[in-house]
Amino acid sequence: MKEIDADSIDVVNAIELFEHVKIIQVGLEECCRVLKKGGTFIISTPFLFLIHADPYDFQRWTATKWKYELKKIGLRIEEFIIMGKYLTRLSEILKSLLESIERNHSLIGRIFYRIFSPILDRILRLDKKSFVLNDPKLNYYHNGYFIIAKK
DSSP states (O other): OOOOOTTOEEEEEEETOGGGOSSHHHHHHHHHHHEEEEEEEEEEEESSOOOOOSSOOOOOOOHHHHHHHHHHTTOEEEEEEEESOHHHHHHHHHHHHHHHHHHHSHHHHHHHHHHHHHHHHHHGGGGGSHHHHTOTTGGGOOSEEEEEEEO
16 A cells, blocks of 8 residues: 655544544554644544444543643644533433334334433433533533544
């Protein structure tokens, strides 16, 4: 495989990638190497999210770790967005349970799913309310990060 020239790419888009990379630092350094000065690095990565294999799911990093590693390789974070707060996470976990019940218990499962699924969809909207946004403990439960960094 031919190597990509250093400082040759305007935008590196790494959406839902780095949880599948064994040694993330090596991947980050390579993305930074090919990125032009002033180039944009877009990252989206899960945090509290189900383990999924593509083919492997190795790890999750905290916000502190992401910020530290990006700064260490010379990238400046322009946006750091936490996706899906406490109630979104809780709602998705409970919805997975309902889907499992629906799959495995036919009629009762379908009834449970049809009753509770719409309620859970409405509950996750509460994540935008101040009682969630302003609570430091609830803010530690979330789905992941969307990061935009510049070289």
